[in-house]
Amino acid sequence: xxxxxxxxxxxxxxxxxxxxxxxxxxxxxxxxxxxxxxxxxxxxxxxxxxxxxxxxxxxxxxxxxxxxxxxxxxxxxxxxxxxxxxxxxxxxxxxxxxxxxxxxxxxxxxxxx
Amino acid sequence: xxxxxxxxxxxxxxxxxxxxxxxxxxxxxxxxxxxxxxxxxxxxxxxxxxxxxxxxxxxxxxxxxxxxxxxxxxxxxxxxxxxxxxxxxxxxxxxxxxxxxxxxxxxxxxxxxxxx
Numbered sequence: 001x002x003x004x005x006x007x008x009x010x011x012x013x014x015x016x017x018x019x020x021x022x023x024x025x026x027x028x029x030x031x032x033x034x035x036x037x038x039x040x041x042x043x044x045x046x047x048x049x050x051x052x053x054x055x056x057x058x059x060x061x062x063x064x065x066x067x068x069x070x071x072x073x074x075x076x077x078x079x080x081x082x083x084x085x086x087x088x089x090x091x092x093x094x095x096x097x098x099x100x101x102x103x104x105x106x107x108x109x110x111x112x113x
Numbered sequence: 114x115x116x117x118x119x120x121x122x123x124x125x126x127x128x129x130x131x132x133x134x135x136x137x138x139x140x141x142x143x144x145x146x147x148x149x150x151x152x153x154x155x156x157x158x159x160x161x162x163x164x165x166x167x168x169x170x171x172x173x174x175x176x177x178x179x180x181x182x183x184x185x186x187x188x189x190x191x192x193x194x195x196x197x198x199x200x201x202x203x204x205x206x207x208x209x210x211x212x213x214x215x216x217x218x219x220x221x222x223x224x225x226x227x228x229x
Contacts, residue, residue, distance in 0.1 A: 034217075043117070043204050043220035044156065087155075099169070099210070100146065100158035101218060 003027070003090040009108045012082075018075040020107050022088030025069040030093045033064060034101065035073045037084040044087070044103075047073065051093075078111045085109075115140065117207050117221035125227045132192040132199070134224045138207030145188040146206040146218060147173075147180060156204060162188060195228045202226075 005023040012018040024033065034049040048055055048062045050071075055062045061074040075082055087106040092098040118137040126132050138145050143164050148156040158172040162182035173180065177195075182188040192199055202225050206218040 038156075041202065041223075043206075043222050046217045046219060049217070099144070099161050099208075100172070101148075101156070101206075102158070103148075103155040105155055 003102065004088045004104055006086075006088050006104065006107045008105065009110070011110050011112055012075075012078045014080060014111050014113050015077055018073075018078040018082065018109060018111070020073040020075075020086050020088075020109065021070065022073070023070045024088070024090045027068050027090050028092075031090050032093060033062065033068075033071050034089040034091055035060070035062065036087045036089065036101070036103075037082075038087070038106075039081075039084040047086075078109075080111050080113065083109060083111045117205055117219055119203075119205050119221035119224050121224060122222060123225050123227070125229060126195045127229055128196055129194050132195050132226055134190040134192075134203050134205075134226070136188040136190070136205030136207075136221060138188070138205075139219055142207035142209050142219075144208045144210045144216075145182050146208075147188075147190050148204045148206065148220075150202045150204065150223075152201070159190075192226075195226070197228045200226055200228045 032049050032051050035047040036044040038044045048060050050062045064071045085106040085108050087103050120135050145162045147159040150156045160173045160180045161169040177193045179191045202223045204223045206220045208216040208218045210216050
């Protein structure tokens, strides 16, 4: 059962902001939204996560809608090194299955010079 | 500040041999997870371990696969009598499992297993 829906691919010009959308319309109250990325065959890299409020760290910003049914990952100034597959993952805070990450197909972001 | 370490990075085995994959978590992390990524597919959860305990192995095939995380030393994923379908990238992740369940899993570089 797919908990998240992401576009299969996106392009972004180098230096511009990359906005990656994710739909999670069936998210429940105790489920977090996580973002990871995988750069060509490397291990997935944690980016950011949030529950209700918007979050920002040195890598990205996470904007979660008020109804929590969708979110957007923002890379403020995309570089060529940001070319990767980005995964939006919904994960329960507790209970069975709360520890495993369920990866879908993600969005392949291509940053273009 | 070492992250998750996995070795070997590449492993070639003939059909019927055994494969042993090792994972050293981030220092201070006591929770280890193994994932498998088949060619052109996403990562699939296999098993979750704490020190000396298997917590959830629901994603691991019932036969030929086993995992351990001893009190001392790395976590080991063992595949006996490998077949061509076992060829994949195997990733290990670790976490501190903070109170409240909001923990980040940090991944290693993976072991690429090729069965010939």
